[in-house]
Amino acid sequence: MPPSAPAPSAPILAASTNRVPTAGGCPGSVPDATAEHWRHWLLSLAAGHRNDSLLASMLASQCVGLGAMPDWLGLRPEAFKQLVAYHFPALRQTALAQPQRPLDPERTDERDELVRLLLQVSDKGPGNFNLQPGPQQRWMAEIIAAGCMGSDHLWQDLGLWNRAELSRLMEQNFPAVAQKNVHDMKWKRFLYKQLCEAEGIYSCRSPSCEVCVDYHACFGPEN
Numbered sequence: 001m002p003p004s005a006p007a008p009s010a011p012i013l014a015a016s017t018n019r020v021p022t023a024g025g026c027p028g029s030v031p032d033a034t035a036e037h038w039r040h041w042l043l044s045l046a047a048g049h050r051n052d053s054l055l056a057s058m059l060a061s062q063c064v065g066l067g068a069m070p071d072w073l074g075l076r077p078e079a080f081k082q083l084v085a086y087h088f089p090a091l092r093q094t095a096l097a098q099p100q101r102p103l104d105p106e107r108t109d110e111r112d113e114l115v116r117l118l119l120q121v122s123d124k125g126p127g128n129f130n131l132q133p134g135p136q137q138r139w140m141a142e143i144i145a146a147g148c149m150g151s152d153h154l155w156q157d158l159g160l161w162n163r164a165e166l167s168r169l170m171e172q173n174f175p176a177v178a179q180k181n182v183h184d185m186k187w188k189r190f191l192y193k194q195l196c197e198a199e200g201i202y203s204c205r206s207p208s209c210e211v212c213v214d215y216h217a218c219f220g221p222e223n
């Protein structure tokens with residue numbers, strides 16, 4: 001059984017209480033357990049791989065109804081099963097309830113484009129192509145793409161606890177893409193801008209970010 005719930009201490013937990021938790025939770029869970037409680041519990045079951053702690057944050061948020069992630073973190077159920085077995089081998093698959101929030105089939109193409117961008121497998125030009133991404137990288141690309149379907153900042157939609165976790169996720173898993181964000185643009189904006197530019201679409205209303213009326217939508221605090 002997981003330990004009793006500690007008081008939340010991470011700043012995001014306090015901030016997150018402004019958002020309305022959705023239905024969900026983990027079966028057999030401790031009533032009123034915090035996201036920090038679930039994260040601690042998940043980390044006690046982790047294999048010690050890169051991304052364990054990031055996934056623990058996402059899954060813990062989902063346990064308490066935070067974030068905007070769909071069922072299986074946007075992965076196919078079989079892939080989610082493999083992800084959990086890899087990162088949290090001691091975790092029973094059934095211990096994680098899904099939020100009953102399916103992926104929107106109308107946005108499949110958009111998600112595929114985002115996955116393609118993250119894995120840099122575009123055949124449209126030269127670049128640092130990774131034609132054989134490992135499963136961990138592919139899982140993360142699909143998870144990020146699913147998070148982009150939410151309407152908040154990307155780190156919030158993913159159920160991460162702060163923006164620094166998302167920056168770490170990007171740098172660890174998609175360094176070629178992350179290194180292009182030299183001006184520390186908001187991550188969701190940055191990814192969509194990359195997609196547009198890859199398609200030759202330049203939707204910015206100004207030739208220069210410094211004088212653009214949308215500056216604060218693209219840059220600045222992401223809290």
Ligand code: SF4
Binds near residue numbers: 204210213214215216
């Ligand atoms: S600030 Fe303006 S010009 Fe810069 S990326 Fe955003 S929309 Fe484009």
